[in-house]
Amino acid sequence: MEKQANNLTKNIMLKRYLGILLLLLIFTKYASAQDTTFDKGEEYILGGIDVTGVETYNDQSVISYTGWRIGQKITVPGEQISDVISKLWGLNLFSDINIYKTKIEGDKIFLEISVVELPVLADVKVTGIKERKIDDLIEEADLKKGKKVTEGFLANTKSYLTNKYKKEGFLNTKVNINTIKSDTVETSNEVKMVVAIDRGEKVKVGNIEFHGNEMLSDRKLRKSMKNTKQKVFGRFWKKSKFIPEDFEADLTSVIDTYKENGYRDARIITDTVVRQNEKTIDIDITLQEGDKYYFGEIDFVGNTAYSDQQLGRILGLKKGDVYNGVLFDKRIEDNTKPDGNTIANLYQNNGYLFSQINPVEVSAKNDTIDFEVRIVEGKLAYFQEVSVSGNERTNDHVIYRELRTRPGQLYSKENVVRTIRELGQLGFFDPETINPEIKDANPEAGTVGINYALTEKGSSQIELQGGYGGGGFIGTVGLSFNNFSIKNIFNGEEYKPVPMGDGQRLSLRLQASRFFQTYSFSFVEPWLGGKKPVQFSTSISRTLQFRYNPRTGDADKDQRFVITGATVGLAKRLRWPDDHFQLSHALSYQHYDLQNYNTSLFTFGNGYSHNFAYTIQLSRNNTYVNPIFPMGGSEWNISLKLSPPYSLFNNIDYGNLENDPEFQMINSQNQVVPDQPKIDQEKYKLQEFYKVKFSGNWYTNIVAKLVLKTGIEFGFLGAYNDERGVIPFERFFLGGDGLGNYTLDGRDNISLRGYPNQSLSGIDGSTVYNKFSLELRYPITLKPTASIYGLTFVEGGSAYDTFNQYNPFNLKRSAGLGVRIFMPAFGLLGIDFGYGFDPIPGEVEPSGWQTHFIIGQQF
Structure with missing residues (x-):
């Protein structure tokens, strides 16, 4: 039996072996018969x-x-x-x-x-986010039509979108991407992409707990974490969302806080994120503080251009001070402040482009640390080539005249920073993208080149302005060409659509309501003659004002007030105290013609008045690069406008005119009385006055891009001759949005949000006013196509008929919020909601909420 079984097994094995050989033979025969194989070699x-x-x-x-x-x-x-x-x-x-x-x-x-x-992307559909954000998302993720759809492309897109929303605090974000055959195909390999985004809830930080900290409190350490905040009721300005990248930066800030307080060896042992639920996490941070240290000797090595005393004054640290590693590094070089008072900038501003400054800890004994600040000064650097790029419309000479860096000049970082500011202030280029590119730097030869890369933006504007004031709705239509070229005005080839490129400003403006019309033209040449920054300006205007007809409710054009005016001005940039100052002069003339125009403001209804005036103004503007949203600096101006003192040489006794027969009349009772309209016509036919104005704005960068704007304004209208009195022209009207600045009687409309227009001055206006304001601003976007920022404000102001009544602290107060949108083609647009806390004159209730629409104007 055993032998038969062995034979049976052998037979089975033999058959299987022969079967395998047969299969291999068949496969080889089949393979050799196919066209897809090649004879070897x-x-x-x-x-x-x-x-x-x-x-x-x-x-x-x-x-x-x-x-x-x-x-x-x-x-x-x-x-x-x-x-x-x-x-x-x-x-x-x-x-x-x-x-x-x-x-x-x-x-x-x-x-x-x-x-x-590979499949080609024909279309993209995105779900899970707001429709208005889809186009921006497609552009950001580079989901362009015609893109090759590879596995890598799909994986990278999914990763990008997931990380994008995680950076915004949506840690539970899920992204699903599917591709389907396009139903409107041009080729058979076109596909549609469907991107389904589920952001989930934002993950908030519940508690931040510190362990191992004895020298610094939990509160101080939490405060040092600028972006990662635990939930606190009522804090709306900084959300408690968790963003991993911000958290990592905040851990560094915690260690920096220790270094600022002398604890050089402080370190984080562990940082643990504990998920409580889908919406909340807790953070536990364990610290090792180490010992507290103090500065010992601080020696400077390698310095020949500046003495130890000069460098020491900038460093501002001495032996025995508590060790502050963060401050020490910033006094050496602070990359967050290009114009900071640092040792690096001292060298960089005076030609030492190739200088190297390295602080080295040379000794740490007990609790004292000695340092050497090792300096390699290098060779002085001179600009060899200075160029600009990116200007397609603006002529080179308009840019080059603003440059503070010239070929052959000693390199100066300060001058590079100032050049960036001047180019940004022109308004022709996107200030956020001005990039000074250092090129061809040669430490051996001591030469360097620089190119300012610019991105042009629209500089001409269509002005559409609206608001209520002066008895009705006031509309403005205007064209402002802010980069005009008057020399090419007769060159048809330069009309694209108008001659541009020479930096001149040309404005045409029409402002009208049912009761007035104003036409104006102005021209400004910022560099008269092209050699020096001497600004020439001229303007002409004409205003027609009509009386209200109570019977028809419309304008009565038989009762009118016509003003024709012209102004010529010169302004020069000063070099002292610094070249941020400008001194300007202007001569102006207005002719006032009243025809049957009787009001309480003008006691003579038929007559005329001449206003010859000279204005001198001193101003200073050192705001940072972006004129739409300054991040720092200040701007202020003080001006004096005055007429000739006619009373000194015309020998008219204005206090006794009513007794002069020439200025008397017989009334209906057959009595001799003063002819008041005739007296006023005599008083005001040549306007005699002086007018002082001051305004100032200071911009302070609080944190990130949060900016505080502080503003002060003051104005006073006075008379040389008290018997002649203060003229009924040139007055101040306080309250509202500040619109309606038409040239009627030379008035100034002063904004004070939260109150109706011109409601805080009497019907005849005020002769003195002041205003104070605080405004917090934060940008939403600063792109060249549209700059948008939100704001909150508090402000107060007061206006009085005489200086004797003036009390600068008796203010009409208001607060509110708003938004501004700047588009190059239309200028500044905005809306404000202001609440007036005080009643307007003649009422007892607070002014309450007022809405102000702002078009073409800034506060």
Whole structure:
């Protein structure tokens, strides 16, 4: 039995072995019969190439990229085949590549390159976010039509979108991407992408707990974490969302806080994020504080240009001071403040571009640390080439005259920073993207080049302004060309659509309501003669004011008040006290013509008045680069406008005019009485006055891009001759949005939000006023297409008829919030909601909420 079993087993094994051999023989025979195989290592002459599978490319393009040509020798199979396949894969255009032998004729071989093209993106659909954000998201993620849809592309897109929302605090974000065949195909490989985004809830920080801290309190350490905040009721200005990158930066800030207080060796042992639920996490941070240290000797090594005493004064630290590593580093070099008072800037501002300053800890004994500040001054650097790029409309000379860096000058970082400011203040370029590119720096030769890369933006504006005041709705239409070229005004080829590029300003303006019309024209040349920054300006205007007809409710054009005026001015940039100052002079003339225009303001209804005036103004503006949203600096001006003192030489006794027969009349009772309209006509036919105004704004960067604007204004209108009195022209009207600044009687409309327009001055206006304001601003975007920022404000002001009544602290107060949008084509647009806490004159209730629409004006 055992022998039979062994024989049976052997027979079975033999049959299986023979079966396997038979299968191998059949497979080999089948394989050798297929056209897809090549005789090993045979050399052929390439007789022809066919390409199959391409849809968006032509066959010849693929063949050309292989490098093969008909008639060349080719070994099949061989390295030439594998090299071509590698080349084609490298194009990232195909998802499959094969090379087949189609036939052999003698020593010629014919090949087929079969490819499958990668899918092409035809359309993108995004779900899970607001529709208005979809276009921006598609642009950010680079989901352009025609993009090749590879596995890597899909993975990178998913990763980008997931990380994008995690950075915004949505740690539970899930992104799902599917591709489907396009139903409106141009080619068979076009696909649609469907991106489904589920951001989930924002993850908030519940508690931040510190362990191991004995010298610094939990409260102080939490405060040092600028971006990661635990939930606190009522704190709306900083949300408690958790963003991993911000958290890592805040951990560094915690250590910096220790270094600022002498604890050089402080370190974080562990930081643990504990998820409480889908919406909340807690953070535990364990610290090792180490010992407290003090500064020992601080020696300067290698300095020849500046003495130890000079460098020591800038450093501001001495032996025995508590160690502050953060302050020490910032006094050496502070990259957050390009114009900071640092040792690095001292060298950089005086030609030492190639200087190197390295603080080195040389000794740490007990609790005292000694330092050496090692300085390699290098060779003085001079500008060899200074260029600009990116200006397509603005002529080079307009830019070059603003540059503070010139070929042959000693390098100065301060002058580079100032140049960036001056170019930004022109208003022709995007101030956020001005980039000074250092090039061809040669430490051996002591030379350096610099190119200012600019991005032009629209500088001309269509002005559309609206508001209520002066008895009704006031509308303004204007054209402002802020980069005009008057020399090309007769050159038809330069109209694109108007001559541009020379930095001049030309404005045409029409302002009107039912009761007045104003036409004005102005022109400004900022560099008269092109040699020095002497600004020439001129303007002409005409205003028609009509009386209200109570019967018809419309304007009575038989009762009118016409003003015709012209102004010529010169302004010069000063060099002392510094070149941020400007002194300007202006001569102006207005002719007032009253026809049957009787009001309480003008006691003579028929007559005329002349206003010859000279204005001198001193101003200073050193605000930072962006004039729309300054991050720092200040701007202020003080002006004096005055007429000639006619009373000194015309020998008229204005106090006794009523007794002069020439200025008397017989009334209905046959009595001799003063002819008041005639007296006023005499008083005001030549306006005699002086007018003092001051305004100032200071911009303080609080944190990040949060800016505090502090403003002060004051104005006073006075008379040389008390008997002649203060003129009824040139007065101040306080309250509202400040719009309606038409030229009627030379008035100044002063904004004070939260109150109706001009409601805080009497019907005849005020002769003195003051205003104080605080405004917090934060930008939403500062792109050249549109700059948008939000604001909150508190302000107060007061206006009085005489200086004897003036009390600068008896203010009408208000507070509110608003938003501003600056678009190059339309200027500044905005809306404010202001609450007036005090009643307007004549009422007992607070003014309450007022809405102010702002078009073409800033507060």
